[in-house]
Amino acid sequence: MARIDPALAGEICRLPVSRRLELDEALLESLDRADPEVERQGLRVAEERLAAYRADATDALPLAEVLKR
Numbered sequence: 001m002a003r004i005d006p007a008l009a010g011e012i013c014r015l016p017v018s019r020r021l022e023l024d025e026a027l028l029e030s031l032d033r034a035d036p037e038v039e040r041q042g043l044r045v046a047e048e049r050l051a052a053y054r055a056d057a058t059d060a061l062p063l064a065e066v067l068k069r
Helices: 006-013 017-032 036-054 063-068
Strands: none
Touching: 006 017
16 A cells, blocks of 8 residues: 655645545545446346345345344
8 A cells, every 4th residue: 555655645644634624525525436347246246136026036034034133
């Protein structure tokens, strides 16, 4: 894992809290962007699972039964 430059870290820490929060939000937002291929694969898997559930081709149990265990 890459380490942050200490000079950059110091500069960031000297920013006013409001600016650090803006930077934090921008960084978190950049992490939320999913790879389109991963999104497509996830959607495909979800659709396959839903189709199997609707076709009663799964071993899914009712929630009440799961909670009893």
